[in-house]
Every structure is written in structure tokens, then in C-alpha cells.
Amino acid sequence: xxxxxxxxxxxxxxxxxxxxxxxxxxxxxxxxxxxxxxxxxxxxxxxxxxxxxxxxxxxxxxxxxxxxxxxxxxxxxxxxxxxxxxxxxxxxxxxxxxxxxxxxxxxxxxxxxxxxxxxxxxxxxxxxxxxxxxx
Amino acid sequence: xxxxxxxxxxxxxxxxxxxxxxxxxxxxxxxxxxxxxxxxxxxxxxxxxxxxxxxxxxxxxxxxxxxxxxxxxxxxxxxxxxxxxxxxxxxxxxxxxxxxxxxxxxxxxxxxxxxxx
Numbered sequence: 715x716x717x718x719x720x721x722x723x724x725x726x727x728x729x730x731x732x733x734x735x736x737x738x739x740x741x742x743x744x745x746x747x748x749x750x751x752x753x754x755x756x757x758x759x760x761x762x763x764x765x766x767x768x769x770x771x772x773x774x775x776x777x778x779x780x781x782x783x784x785x786x787x788x789x790x791x792x793x794x795x796x797x798x799x800x801x802x803x804x805x806x807x808x809x810x811x812x813x814x815x816x817x818x819x820x821x822x823x824x825x826x827x828x829x830x831x832x833x834x835x836x837x838x839x840x841x842x843x844x845x846x847x848x849x
Numbered sequence: 850x851x852x853x854x855x856x857x858x859x860x861x862x863x864x865x866x867x868x869x870x871x872x873x874x875x876x877x878x879x880x881x882x883x884x885x886x887x888x889x890x891x892x893x894x895x896x897x898x899x900x901x902x903x904x905x906x907x908x909x910x911x912x913x914x915x916x917x918x919x920x921x922x923x924x925x926x927x928x929x930x931x932x933x934x935x936x937x938x939x940x941x942x943x944x945x946x947x948x949x950x951x952x953x954x955x956x957x958x959x960x961x962x963x964x965x966x
Binding site: 752776 | 913943945
């Protein structure tokens with residue numbers, strides 16, 4: 715594994731995941747989230763939010779680096795979409811058990827798909843650009 | 850394709866049964882401590898099909914990831930993929946903890962159950 719490229723891809727993925735999450739979930743979906751104020755903290759616990767995004771970025775990068783034999787932005791974006799579909803399944807289950815609105819559910823699913831597809835593409839573009847297939 | 854369908858069906862049945870046993874039976878008391886964050890039981894039952902669809906989608910995506918890059922590795926590769934995806938999900942749960950008023954104990958127990966799955 716090319717650790718230098720891995721680290722750059724991980725940092726780029728973290729930066730994107732966090733920024734996209736802030737814009738999509740924190741700003742664009744702010745109104746929708748206000749419809750269920752009892753389900754949310756009045757202010758996010760930022761250390762945990764940052765730590766969670768670091769973990770997600772690291773393991774998404776690891777997945778892309780190890781298990782996309784074809785490599786490149788396209789292959790990793792596809793893997794990102796598949797990972798997002800796992801999250802979408804979890805979102806549907808959350809919707810069934812927590813009093814979320816359908817607007818929030820749809821926003822979360824679309825957000826997951828866009829976020830992980832682009833994060834995967836970024837990782838693939840950085841990590842796989844000239845490195846050999848890693849298994 | 851036949852093996853894919855068989856693997857998906859097996860994964861879905863296991864995820865469904867484990868989810869029911871761990872979350873519905875073992876963690877029943879823990880869930881009741883944070884009942885205010887969940888739908889009432891009757892309402893939840895009315896939306897039960899979304900749980901089934903969500904678990905089927907989860908199983909399908911898992912098997913698709915396995916088939917696209919792990920299939921040669923057998924059981925060990927499947928376990929490795931499961932662990933990596935679960936750690937990814939733990940990251941998402943940290944974000945949930947940061948934004949929703951769940952007690953830490955609740956999310957730790959949920960993560961333990963999902964890791965076993």
C-alpha cells in the first residue's frame with residue numbers, strides 16, 4: 715500500500731465528508747431537522763462529530779485502497795454508492811423506529827448517496843492515479 | 850447469479866433474525882430507557898415493512914460489495930469486509946451521538962450487536 719497517497723486521500727475524504735455534511739445536513743436540512751427538535755441535541759457535540767467523520771473517512775479510504783481492483787474515480791465512486799446503500803438501509807430502519815418525517819428520510823438517503831459517491835471518487839482519483847492494484 | 854441470490858437470502862435472514870433477537874429481545878430494557886426518542890410500538894408495527902426493506906437493502910449492498918471485490922477470499926474475506934463496514938458504521942454512530950440525545954451506553958450496545966452481526 716502506498717501510505718503517502720493513502721494519507722492524502724484520507725485527509726481529502728475527511729475534508730469533503732465533513733464539509734458536505736455541514737452544508738447538507740447542517741444547513742440545507744436545518745429546517746427539516748427543526749420539525750423534530752426533541753430528537754436532536756440543541757447543539758452538536760463537535761468532538762464526537764469530528765471523530766466520527768475521521769473514522770468514516772479512514773475506513774472508506776481503506777476499503778477503496780484495498781478492494782477496488784480496477785481502481786480510479788469511477789470504481790471507487792461505485793463502491794461509495796454501495797456503502798451509501800448500506801446507510802440508506804439503516805436510514806429506512808431508523809425511519810421505522812424513530813419519529814422522523816419522510817422529508818428527513820429522503821434528505822438523509824440522497825445525502826448519503828451523493829456524499830459517499832463523491833468521497834469515493836475523490837479517494838479513487840488520488841489513491842489510484844498511478845499506484846498498482848493493491849489487494 | 851444463483852450463488853448471489855443464495856448469499857443475499859442467507860444474509861438477509863441472518864440480519865433480520867439477529868436484529869430481532871438482539872434489539873428486540875436482549876436490548877428491550879435498554880430501548881425502554883430512551884422510549885421518548887422512538888415511535889410508540891403500535892406506530893412502529895405499522896411501519897414494520899420499512900424495517901424489512903431496510904434490512905434487505907443492507908444485505909443486498911453488503912453482498913454486492915463482497916461480490917465485487919472480496920469473493921475470492923472466502924469466509925475470512927467476508928468477515929474482514931463485515932468488520933470494516935461495521936467500523937465505518939461506528940463512525941456514523943459517533944455522528945449520531947453528536948447530534949441526537951442518545952446515552953453513550955445505548956450506542957455502544959447497538960454497536961456491539963451490529964459488530965456481532
